[in-house]
Amino acid sequence: MGEDEQLMALVAGGDWTALERLLVRHEGPLLGFFYRVGCEPSSVADLVQGVMVRLYDERHRYDPSRPFTPWVYGIARNVWRDHRRRAARNRVDPVGDALDGMPSSVPDPAERLEQLEEADWVRRAVQRLPEDQRLVLVLRHWQGLTYEEIAETLGVPLGTVKWRLHDAMRKLGEWLAIGRPRRPRG
Amino acid sequence: MSCRDVRARLVDLLYAEVEDHDRASLTAHLEQCGECRAAWSELRSLSSALDRWTAPAPQGIAERVLALLAVREAGAARAQVRALALHHLLAFLLAGAAAAGLSLLLVVGGSHQEESPLEVGVVGALWTALYGVAGILTRVPRYRRLAFAALVAAGLSVLLAPALSMPAVIEACRRWLEAAQASVLLNTVIVLAGALYASTPVFLSGAVVTRVPRGGAAHEALPLAGAYLLLLAPSVYLQCHTLTLSLTAPWVAGVLLGSCLGSMGGVAVAARLRPVPA
Numbered sequence: 001m002g003e004d005e006q007l008m009a010l011v012a013g014g015d016w017t018a019l020e021r022l023l024v025r026h027e028g029p030l031l032g033f034f035y036r037v038g039c040e041p042s043s044v045a046d047l048v049q050g051v052m053v054r055l056y057d058e059r060h061r062y063d064p065s066r067p068f069t070p071w072v073y074g075i076a077r078n079v080w081r082d083h084r085r086r087a088a089r090n091r092v093d094p095v096g097d098a099l100d101g102m103p104s105s106v107p108d109p110a111e112r113l114e115q116l117e118e119a120d121w122v123r124r125a126v127q128r129l130p131e132d133q134r135l136v137l138v139l140r141h142w143q144g145l146t147y148e149e150i151a152e153t154l155g156v157p158l159g160t161v162k163w164r165l166h167d168a169m170r171k172l173g174e175w176l177a178i179g180r181p182r183r184p185r186g
Numbered sequence: 187m188s189c190r191d192v193r194a195r196l197v198d199l200l201y202a203e204v205e206d207h208d209r210a211s212l213t214a215h216l217e218q219c220g221e222c223r224a225a226w227s228e229l230r231s232l233s234s235a236l237d238r239w240t241a242p243a244p245q246g247i248a249e250r251v252l253a254l255l256a257v258r259e260a261g262a263a264r265a266q267v268r269a270l271a272l273h274h275l276l277a278f279l280l281a282g283a284a285a286a287g288l289s290l291l292l293v294v295g296g297s298h299q300e301e302s303p304l305e306v307g308v309v310g311a312l313w314t315a316l317y318g319v320a321g322i323l324t325r326v327p328r329y330r331r332l333a334f335a336a337l338v339a340a341g342l343s344v345l346l347a348p349a350l351s352m353p354a355v356i357e358a359c360r361r362w363l364e365a366a367q368a369s370v371l372l373n374t375v376i377v378l379a380g381a382l383y384a385s386t387p388v389f390l391s392g393a394v395v396t397r398v399p400r401g402g403a404a405h406e407a408l409p410l411a412g413a414y415l416l417l418l419a420p421s422v423y424l425q426c427h428t429l430t431l432s433l434t435a436p437w438v439a440g441v442l443l444g445s446c447l448g449s450m451g452g453v454a455v456a457a458r459l460r461p462v463p464a
Contacts, residue, residue, distance in 0.1 A: 006462075007462065010397060010462060014327035014328075014330045014331075015327075015330075015331065015397055015462070016252075016327065016328045017397060017398055017399060017406070017462050018397065018462050019252070019255075020248070020252055021399060021462055023247075023248035023251055023252065024244075024248045026248075027244040027245075027247050027248045028241070028243070028244045031241055031242055031244060031245070031247070032241035035241045035242060036239070036241065041242075044242070045245060045247055048247050049247055049250065049251050049254075052247070052248065052251040053251060053254070053255065056251075056255055118235060118238060119238045119239045119240070122235050122236055122238065122239040123239050126236075126239070140201055141201075141233070141236055142236075142241070146203070147201075147203050162197075162198070162203075165197060165201075166194075166197050169197050169229065169232065172232060172236075173228060173229065173232050176232060176235060177228070
């Protein structure tokens with residue numbers, strides 16, 4: 001049993017210290033998850049808080065023999081979906097500001113080179129990906145989940161996870177090769 | 187392995203999602219094929235570019251959530267207590283009264299002192315209330331382990347009382363030392379006996395019941411010492427109230443010292459042997 005699974009088992013038993021450890025361990029990764037899947041920055045902290053509260057509320061449903069990571073990111077995905085539904089009802093595009101300025105066609109590299117830093121360009125390129133591919137990429141590249149864990153988190157077959165990741169990397173490779181700003185030499 | 191097969195596996199290779207024998211075949215192909223090596227190099231540089239997109243640093247959200255949940259739990263605990271049926275409250279009171287009665291029997295019976303019925307009644311009622319509250323706190327997640335640990339420690343100390351009560355210790359010391367009450371040696375022995383009496387139960391309870399992270403023992407130990415001292419107070423009072431202050435003071439000092447050191451030691455052992463993962 002890994003450390004997260006041990007901590008979660010203690011949390012289910014009412015251990016407050018274990019809860020504190022677990023939340024502190026996952027605050028950074030959850031922030032990174034919501035930030036990269038395309039939530040507007042002003043909502044990221046609220047969404048992380050939502051996951052943490054739901055993690056505590058559903059502590060008795062967690063099976064310690066199952067891996068913790070897919071379970072918590074399953075919660076994170078549901079929290080994000082709920083947030084998007086609410087945002088849609090309020091006619092606010094949750095990824096609107098993230099996509100602001102993102103070209104619908106291949107941009108002029110010369111203009112992009114002048115306008116954008118590389119990290120910003122990467123951010124815009126990732127957020128241009130379809131949602132299902134973006135989720136897989138974020139979970140694999142930044143959150144460090146294995147293919148199997150991603151399949152369990154999203155409830156899709158392993159082959160689907162691989163295909164989405166491969167296609168996402170192919171698209172990013174094409175977009176970034178064209179639009180990535182070059183670093184000044186010397 | 188053809189170039190087409192290799193290109194189809196490069197992303198898996200990047201994320202270490204290939205078997206060992208596949209990795210060997212892929213690596214061997216990349217060493218020989220310049221085009222595939224260039225594709226691999228592009229993929230790695232894409233991965234490096236993704237790495238440069240950093241996320242915001244943690245912002246103390248975990249602390250805010252813990253505070254929020256603590257407030258919510260406290261409210262839920264109050265609601266739970268309010269919602270307790272009368273027979274639940276009676277059960278807590280009866281359990282507290284039974285524990286208090288047993289404690290009185292052990293402490294008063296072991297001290298060989300004459301106690302007035304009124305005094306025994308008042309101390310018994312106070313003990314019932316303290317045990318009852320501790321029992322209720324075992325149902326509140328945040329205080330569950332602390333309340334259990336304090337109850338276990340107090341129970342052990344009450345069991346120790348007949349063998350190591352203060353009057354018995356003083357009598358034994360007097361006989362052994364044949365010294366006056368003000369003797370420094372006698373006071374020292376009383377302090378040590380008080381410390382031993384208080385520290386042993388809380389050390390054992392802290393080591394067995396508590397769960398703390400490695401290195402995080404101190405701030406968990408002091409609440410345990412405080413709760414334990416509260417539950418122990420009636421026992422100390424019964425043992426000391428008929429004696430002079432000059433004899434009582436070193437015993438109480440020993441109990442205070444022993445409670446703090448015992449709880450710190452016990453929690454430190456728990457943190458070392460069964461640490462909560464960091």
